[in-house]
Amino acid sequence: MRFPHTRTRLVPSMSPSPSPIANVHYKRNEGTFGDRAGFAEHRRHVMGVIAGAANSTRPSLCVLGAGNGNDLDLDILANHFDEICLVDLDTAALQQCVSRLPQAIARRITLKAGVDLSGILPTLDALQAQRSISHDQISELSELAREFPPQIELGRWDVVVSTCLVSQLIDSVVMAVGAEHPGCSDLILSVRDGHLGGIAALTKDRGASILITDFVSSDTLPQLPQVPEAELQSLVHHAVSNRNFFTGLNPAVLLERMHDWSLRRNVAVKTHPAWRWTLGPRCFAVCAIEIAP
Numbered sequence: 001m002r003f004p005h006t007r008t009r010l011v012p013s014m015s016p017s018p019s020p021i022a023n024v025h026y027k028r029n030e031g032t033f034g035d036r037a038g039f040a041e042h043r044r045h046v047m048g049v050i051a052g053a054a055n056s057t058r059p060s061l062c063v064l065g066a067g068n069g070n071d072l073d074l075d076i077l078a079n080h081f082d083e084i085c086l087v088d089l090d091t092a093a094l095q096q097c098v099s100r101l102p103q104a105i106a107r108r109i110t111l112k113a114g115v116d117l118s119g120i121l122p123t124l125d126a127l128q129a130q131r132s133i134s135h136d137q138i139s140e141l142s143e144l145a146r147e148f149p150p151q152i153e154l155g156r157w158d159v160v161v162s163t164c165l166v167s168q169l170i171d172s173v174v175m176a177v178g179a180e181h182p183g184c185s186d187l188i189l190s191v192r193d194g195h196l197g198g199i200a201a202l203t204k205d206r207g208a209s210i211l212i213t214d215f216v217s218s219d220t221l222p223q224l225p226q227v228p229e230a231e232l233q234s235l236v237h238h239a240v241s242n243r244n245f246f247t248g249l250n251p252a253v254l255l256e257r258m259h260d261w262s263l264r265r266n267v268a269v270k271t272h273p274a275w276r277w278t279l280g281p282r283c284f285a286v287c288a289i290e291i292a293p
C-alpha cells in the first residue's frame with residue numbers, strides 16, 4: 001500500500017483501522033460465498049473469455065479481484081495455466097476460494113491477499129470520516145489514483161484479467177466522497193484509468209490484458225433481466241447510447257482507452273458480447289474487453 005505517503009499535506013495521512021470501506025467489500029463477499037450455483041451462467045462467460053486467451057505460449061495467469069472465485073473454475077484454469085495468481089483485498093475470501101480445491105491444484109495457486117489495488121483506500125477511509133472534502137483534496141487524490149500503486153509488487157503475467165473489480169474500486173470512491181460531490185466523477189475516472197493502466201503494466205509484452213466489468217444494472221435498465229437473449233445486445237447498446245451506464249464504465253470509452261494501449265503495444269482489441277449476471281435482486285450487464293497481440 002502506498003499510504004501514508006509523503007508527497008502531500010492536503011490528503012489526510014491517518015485512516016481509521018480497520019478500513020470501513022474494506023469492511024463493506026468483506027461483507028459483500030461473505031454474502032456471496034455460498035452462492036456459487038447462482039454465479040454459474042456468469043462464470044461460464046468469464047471462463048470462456050479467460051480460456052479463449054490461454055495458449056501454450058501464455059503459461060501464467062493473474063486474476064485481479066478474484067474474491068470468492070465464484071466466477072472462476074480454478075480446477076479448469078489449472079489445466080490451461082502452469083501458474084495462477086489471485087489478487088484481492090479480502091484475505092478470507094481468497095483463502096476460502098482455494099480451500100474448495102484439491103490440494104494438488106491449490107498448491108499451484110499463489111494468493112496475493114490484503115492487496116489494495118486502488119492504492120488509495122486508506123485515504124478514501126480518511127476522507128469518508130471528514131465532514132467536507134475540498135476540491136484540492138480530490139485533485140490531489142485523483143493524481144495519485146491515476147498511477148498504479150508503485151509499491152504493489154505483483155510481477156508480470158501472460159494473461160491478466162480483472163473480474164468485476166473496477167466497479168468496486170469506483171464504488172469505494174462513491175462511499176468515500178459521495179456521488180453528489182462535484183469532484184466525484186473526476187476521481188472515478190482517475191481510479192478507472194489507474195486500473196486500466198495497472199492491468200497493462202502487469203501484462204507481459206506478448207500477453208493478453210482482459211477487463212471484465214459490469215457496466216449497467218436493472219436499477220436503471222429494468223428490462224435487463226427479462227429481455228430475450230436475442231435482444232440483449234441491442235438493449236445494452238441502446239442503454240449505452242442513452243448514457244445509461246455506471247459512471248466511468250461506458251464500454252465504448254473503456255474500449256477506446258484499451259485501444260490507446262493497443263496502439264502503444266502493437267496489439268489488437270477484441271470485445272466480447274455482453275452477458276447478464278444476476279446477483280441477488282439485481283441483474284447486471286457485463287462486458288469483456290481484451291487486448292492481445
Ligand SMILES: C[S@@+](CC[C@H](N)C(=O)[O-])C[C@H]1O[C@@H](n2cnc3c(N)ncnc32)[C@H](O)[C@@H]1O
Nearest residue numbers: 065066067068069070071089090116117118168
Ligand atoms: C464483485 S467482486 C468480484 C467477484 C469475485 N471474482 C467473486 O467471484 O467472488 C469484487 C472483488 O473486488 C475486491 N476489491 C474491492 N476493492 C478492492 C481493492 N481496493 N483492492 C483489491 N480488491 C478489491 C473485493 O474484495 C471483491 O472480492
